[in-house]
Structure formats: structure tokens, C-alpha cells
Amino acid sequence: MEVDELVCLPRLTRVAVCGGTHGNELSGVYLMEEKEKEEEEEEEEEDPLSVMMVLSNPRAVQQCRRYVDTDLNRCFTHATLNGPRSGDDPYEIIRSRELNAFLGPKGSSGAVDLVCDLHNTTANMGLCFIAYSDCDWICMHIFRHLQRKMPDIPMRYIHFEVSSKESYSLDSVGKHGFAMEIGPQPHGVVRSNIYTAMKAGVQYMLDWVCFFNSGTIFEGEYVDVFTMIKHIDYPRDRETHNITAAIHPQLQDRDFCLLHPEDPLFQTFSGETLRYKGKEPLYPFFINECAYYEKGIALSLARKRRVMIPAIRVQTEQEQLANVKGFASEEEE
Amino acid sequence: MEVDELVCLPRLTRVAVCGGTHGNELSGVYLMEEKEKEEEEEEEEEDPLSVMMVLSNPRAVQQCRRYVDTDLNRCFTHATLNGPRSGDDPYEIIRSRELNAFLGPKGSSGAVDLVCDLHNTTANMGLCFIAYSDCDWICMHIFRHLQRKMPDIPMRYIHFEVSSKESYSLDSVGKHGFAMEIGPQPHGVVRSNIYTAMKAGVQYMLDWVCFFNSGTIFEGEYVDVFTMIKHIDYPRDRETHNITAAIHPQLQDRDFCLLHPEDPLFQTFSGETLRYKGKEPLYPFFINECAYYEKGIALSLARKRRVMIPAIRVQTEQEQLANVKGFASEEEE
Numbered sequence: 001m002e003v004d005e006l007v008c009l010p011r012l013t014r015v016a017v018c019g020g021t022h023g024n025e026l027s028g029v030y031l032m033e034e035k036e037k038e039e040e041e042e043e044e045e046e047d048p049l050s051v052m053m054v055l056s057n058p059r060a061v062q063q064c065r066r067y068v069d070t071d072l073n074r075c076f077t078h079a080t081l082n083g084p085r086s087g088d089d090p091y092e093i094i095r096s097r098e099l100n101a102f103l104g105p106k107g108s109s110g111a112v113d114l115v116c117d118l119h120n121t122t123a124n125m126g127l128c129f130i131a132y133s134d135c136d137w138i139c140m141h142i143f144r145h146l147q148r149k150m151p152d153i154p155m156r157y158i159h160f161e162v163s164s165k166e167s168y169s170l171d172s173v174g175k176h177g178f179a180m181e182i183g184p185q186p187h188g189v190v191r192s193n194i195y196t197a198m199k200a201g202v203q204y205m206l207d208w209v210c211f212f213n214s215g216t217i218f219e220g221e222y223v224d225v226f227t228m229i230k231h232i233d234y235p236r237d238r239e240t241h242n243i244t245a246a247i248h249p250q251l252q253d254r255d256f257c258l259l260h261p262e263d264p265l266f267q268t269f270s271g272e273t274l275r276y277k278g279k280e281p282l283y284p285f286f287i288n289e290c291a292y293y294e295k296g297i298a299l300s301l302a303r304k305r306r307v308m309i310p311a312i313r314v315q316t317e318q319e320q321l322a323n324v325k326g327f328a329s330e331e332e333e
Numbered sequence: 334m335e336v337d338e339l340v341c342l343p344r345l346t347r348v349a350v351c352g353g354t355h356g357n358e359l360s361g362v363y364l365m366e367e368k369e370k371e372e373e374e375e376e377e378e379e380d381p382l383s384v385m386m387v388l389s390n391p392r393a394v395q396q397c398r399r400y401v402d403t404d405l406n407r408c409f410t411h412a413t414l415n416g417p418r419s420g421d422d423p424y425e426i427i428r429s430r431e432l433n434a435f436l437g438p439k440g441s442s443g444a445v446d447l448v449c450d451l452h453n454t455t456a457n458m459g460l461c462f463i464a465y466s467d468c469d470w471i472c473m474h475i476f477r478h479l480q481r482k483m484p485d486i487p488m489r490y491i492h493f494e495v496s497s498k499e500s501y502s503l504d505s506v507g508k509h510g511f512a513m514e515i516g517p518q519p520h521g522v523v524r525s526n527i528y529t530a531m532k533a534g535v536q537y538m539l540d541w542v543c544f545f546n547s548g549t550i551f552e553g554e555y556v557d558v559f560t561m562i563k564h565i566d567y568p569r570d571r572e573t574h575n576i577t578a579a580i581h582p583q584l585q586d587r588d589f590c591l592l593h594p595e596d597p598l599f600q601t602f603s604g605e606t607l608r609y610k611g612k613e614p615l616y617p618f619f620i621n622e623c624a625y626y627e628k629g630i631a632l633s634l635a636r637k638r639r640v641m642i643p644a645i646r647v648q649t650e651q652e653q654l655a656n657v658k659g660f661a662s663e664e665e666e
Contacts, residue, residue: 033575034602064626122519186455186519188623192579192600242366246525267525269367290521293397 005310012113016052019118023060024187027198028118078165104173115174121183122290124253126154131178132167134159134225138176140309141218145208159227220311226302233296247288255285338643345446349385352451356393357520360531361451411498437506448507454516455623457586459487464511465500467492467558471509473642474551478541492560553644559635566629580621588618
């Protein structure tokens with residue numbers, strides 16, 4: 001890629017902000033409620049940008065649980081969305097198809113342009129973008145915008161290398177999409193500072209979309225991308241499968257601090273230190289996330305690299321028209 | 334009370350340490366598991382002190398939830414324990430009666446001498462003793478012992494002024510009893526530092542009981558007692574009853590820091606600050622405890638006062654015998 005390359009991308013006309021995909025991650029739940037109130041109070045005006053506020057899993061929200069039957073945010077694979085239907089499908093499977101019909105269909109030209117799905121973590125991760133792409137210039141420019149606008153909030157871009165077909169989370173339904181993950185916050189609790197950061201993050205994202213749509217050129221620059229390499233489970237009892245150790249106190253809360261071979265990893269319940277036996281220093285994240293005990297993840301490890309993102313601007317109407325025609329003729333092939 | 338008074342109290346021969354009364358408060362759950370393992374590994378030896386390790390709510394532990402049907406730690410009132418039984422009693426009601434049969438019966442001479450019930454909170458409370466009495470010299474001397482032995486852990490003694498009949502928690506089943514509450518820790522998560530503090534606290538408590546039983550005299554001294562005065566609920570929407578504000582960032586995590594009239598209390602989801610309208614400065618605690626959203630408690634407030642506790646020692650066998658006789662003749666009356 002040339003450094004002075006300018007990439008022209010289609011206008012973003014439909015944006016979805018989703019909260020309560022996990023019913024006990026409360027910042028997004030209360031932000032959806034607040035936004036709904038604000039909308040009721042605002043005068044009806046013709047807005048060129050359509051922003052949908054979506055409470056993704058109302059039943060789980062009502063019970064203040066992550067999910068009712070199964071984790072909604074693992075239901076958006078091609079296979080699950082398009083699998084056979086039956087009368088006793090779990091609630092979240094049914095709900096994922098509703099959301100896909102409303103915001104997607106995933107992978108189609110009818111899908112919303114951008115999905116921002118709001119999450120909390122018990123890990124000390126600050127504000128993270130989690131995306132399936134390290135070359136989605138829209139998401140990455142939004143990320144840089146938030147980084148500049150919110151200098152007091154530690155902010156990282158995490159990349160899960162998963163194909164579009166295999167991608168499983170709600171944000172994969174949009175043409176562009178990312179999860180906005182903020183912590184630390186216990187599930188079932190709302191902390192004002194975390195709520196305020198999320199509210200600001202969402203507002204800056206929507207601002208950016210408006211700037212973009214109105215023709216602003218965003219200069220090329222570098223983004224540090226943390227690509228997930230592997231998960232590490234807790235040590236467990238062979239028979240009961242119960243965990244036998246907790247995250248080591250020297251690792252707890254040190255998300256994104258480089259973990260070196262032989263650094264303390266776990267402390268067993270009898271007091272013994274277990275060390276990191278990997279050969280490569282990697283960046284830990286999702287350290288001691290509550291919801292991942294059942295998934296067998298004590299922490300995840302990432303490799304960091306610097307990615308150059310090109311300058312971008314919105315396509316002119318002419319460019320967009322030419323593009324749509326090109327797209328149409330491609331589809332005809 | 335004379336400062337040089339020496340109070341002689343009966344030997345403590347049976348002690349119960351309970352964990353998992355709330356199934357998602359994991360320090361106690363894993364401590365029970367660890368203690369069980371230790372016991373299996375230890376040689377059988379005749380111990381004059383009988384220590385029972387009790388997993389209070391195994392079903393809730395299994396599901397990693399606070400409770401299955403109803404909060405077990407509100408089921409130990411005289412009325413609930415002795416109410417009529419029916420085939421469709423909630424699980425925790427049934428379990429409370431089992432525990433009462435095993436450790437009590439509450440209020441009887443057959444009850445265990447001491448119950449220490451282990452809890453976690455999402456509030457930044459350090460290690461707290463929570464008890465129904467401000468003149469239970471056993472509990473208060475144990476508290477002072479832990480304070481001295483664990484100088485790095487902030488430690489407070491909280492007093493809930495509730496009659497023995499109305500007292501509702503598991504620790505009320507013993508002749509002496511207290512909850513050991515440690516935070517901050519998200520429910521469903523185990524943090525190594527919190528686990529280690531709890532493990533040490535339990536060990537120092539058991540050490541103290543052994544010292545006491547073997548005749549050590551514990552000098553009289555002062556204890557700061559925080560007596561609960563009132564609870565404050567979140568501001569709520571009149572129709573939905575949903576909360577409309579979170580704990581103010583300036584109050585969050587400042588448990589046991591004196592709250593003055595007009596200090597910030599809540600921040601609404603639209604950004605407004607709501608202030609403390611009480612007339613008396615009081616000490617806040619259980620600030621933003623996860624499990625209390627459903628109970629309508631955003632924080633509790635306490636008055637602090639200094640209580641002189643007398644010197645104590647165990648009764649000699651002769652004294653104890655005289656006492657039992659006295660007790661027996663009282664019962665005969």
C-alpha cells in the first residue's frame with residue numbers, strides 16, 4: 001500500500017448500536033434505555049443517518065444473566081443462522097435469527113453498514129475494539145478517532161482472525177462491525193465511570209460517521225493491532241474439572257502488559273506459583289473474565305503489530321453509483 | 334464495665350466454617366474445597382477442637398448463582414426455620430432447615446459454639462466482620478486478633494442491630510457467629526489476593542480459638558464498631574422501577590469514608606449529580622454491591638463508635654461445671 005493512497009468507501013447510512021447482548025453487562029443495557037428516553041424527548045427531525053438502538057437479548061436483561069439458554073454472541077455463524085429450525089430451538093438461537101433478519105442478513109447488500117455491539121468485562125482492559133478484520137479501514141479509523149478524543153482511557157484494537165462465515169458475534173452481521181468492550185466492571189453492576197466512557201465512545205463513533213459521510217478526509221496513520229494467538233485455561237482437577245488455581249496476583253489486572261516466559265501465571269489454591277511456559281512473549285488480555293470460566297479461558301494472548309491504515313474518504317455520489325453498477329454486474333456473473 | 338474486668342467464657346469446642354452460602358461468591362467455595370483436600374491428606378489425629386467445613390448451598394455453587402430459589406442467607410429467622418413444611422418449599426428453605434439441624438438448632442445448647450460464614454462483595458470493603466451483636470466478646474476478640482495479624486488488610490466490624498429471633502443469616506445459628514465478608518471481587522470470579530486474605534483470616538480465627546481454649550488471657554481493648562443505620566436505594570423510574578442512576582464516581586469504592594451532607598451520591602444516566610440529603614455524616618458501606626440491586630440497596634450507612642471489650646479467658650473446668658449446673662437448674666425452673 002502506498003502511504004499517500006486515498007481509499008474511497010461507500011457512505012454509511014444505517015448504523016446499529018446494540019446493548020444487552022449479554023444481559024448482565026449493564027453499561028450497554030442502561031445506555032440503550034437512556035438513548036431511548038433521549039429519542040422520545042427529541043423533536044422529530046429528518047436525519048440523513050439512521051441510528052438504530054437495539055436491546056439484543058431482552059429476556060437475559062430481564063433476568064440479569066448473560067444468557068437464558070445459550071450465549072447469544074456465539075450464534076451468528078453462517079451455520080447457526082441458516083440451520084434447520086425446530087420448535088424447541090433455544091431462545092438465543094431464535095433471537096439471533098430475528099436480529100439477523102432485522103440488521104442483516106449477514107453478508108448481504110441489505111445488511112446495516114455498521115454494527116457496534118456494547119460489552120463489559122471483569123478484566124482490566126479499558127476500552128477495546130474487538131473485530132474480525134485488521135483491514136477494515138472504517139472500524140480502524142473510528143478506533144483512532146476515539147483514541148484521540150478520549151486520551152484518558154486506555155484503548156486497544158483486538159483482532160480475532162476468523163473468517164466471515166465462521167465469525168460468531170452480533171457485530172459480524174453488519175457490513176462493518178466491532179464489539180466495544182469496556183472494563184473492569186463486575187457483571188450485574190453498573191459503574192458510573194465505565195458507563196460514561198461507553199456513552200462518550202458511542203457518541204464519538206456516531207460523530208465520526210457523520211464527519212465521514214459529509215466528506216471529511218481522514219489521513220492515513222498507524223494502528224497497533226493485537227491479534228489473538230491462543231487461549232489459556234485454568235489448571236483443573238482431573239476428576240471434578242473444577243479449577244485448582246486462580247490468576248496469579250502479579251498477573252491480575254495487568255492486561256496488555258507483555259507476559260514473558262517463566263512469568264507467574266497462576267497461584268494454586270494451596271499457594272504454589274505456576275509459570276508461563278510459552279516460548280514467545282505475548283500480550284495477555286481477558287485476564288480473569290467472569291464469563292470465560294465456563295468456556296475454559298483464564299486469559300487470552302495476543303501478538304502486537306503496527307498496521308498502516310490508508311487515508312479514507314466517502315465516495316462521491318458518482319463514485320458510489322459506478323460502484324453499485326459494478327456490484328450489480330458482479331452479482332449477475 | 335470496669336476496665337480491669339476479666340470475663341470467663343465457656344470453651345469453644347465445635348466451630349463451623351461455611352462457604353458457598355451464596356453460590357457465586359467464590360473465595361469461600363474454593364476455600365472449602367481446598368480445606369477438604371487438606372483434610373484428606375492430613376493424618377488422622379485426635380484434635381480437641383472440632384472444625385466443620387460446610388458448603389452451604391451446593392446447588393447454587395453448582396450453577397454459580399447466588400441462590401436457586403431464594404436467598405439462603407435470609408432463611409435463618411426463627412419464623413422460617415420453624416414454619417410449617419410443605420412439599421413445594423423452595424430449595425433454600427429446605428436447605429436452611431438441614432443446616433439448622435446440623436449446626437443448631439439455633440438458640441439451643443446443642444448449637445455449635447461458633448459459625449464463621451464466608452462471603453464476598455463487589456464493594457471495596459476490605460475484610461469485614463458482620464455480626465448481630467456489639468457485645469459478643471468472642472467475635473470481637475477474634476476480630477482484634479485478625480486486625481493485628483493482617484495489618485495490610487483494611488478491616489472493620491459491622492453491627493446489624495437485629496434481635497436473635499429476627500436475625501436471618503446462617504451465622505446466627507451458632508452460639509457465636511459472624512460473616513467474614515471480603516471485597517472487592519466480582520461474583521463468579523476468584524481473585525487470588527482476596528482468596529489468600531480469606532484463607533489467612535480463617536486460619537488466624539482458628540488459631541485464636543485454640544489459644545483461647547488453652548487458657549490464654551486476651552487483654553481488654555477498644556474496637557471500632559460500625560452500626561448499620563439505614564439503607565439507601567438507587568433512584569428509580571416510577572413506572573418501570575428500573576434504576577436511573579449509578580453510584581457517583583466520587584463515592585464509588587470509598588466504603589467507610591465519611592459521607593457528609595451534600596456530598597455526591599449518584600450520577601444519573603443523563604449525567605446529573607444527586608447529593609446526599611441526610612443531616613448526619615455517616616459511613617457508607619456495601620457501595621454498589623451487585624446482589625443488592627434486587628434488594629433495593631445502593632449503599633448502607635453506619636454510625637461509628639468505640640466499644641471497650643473486656644479481657645477474657647476460657648472458663649476452667651470447675652467454672653464450666655458450675656456453669657452447666659447453673660444452666661441445668663435454670664432450665665428446670
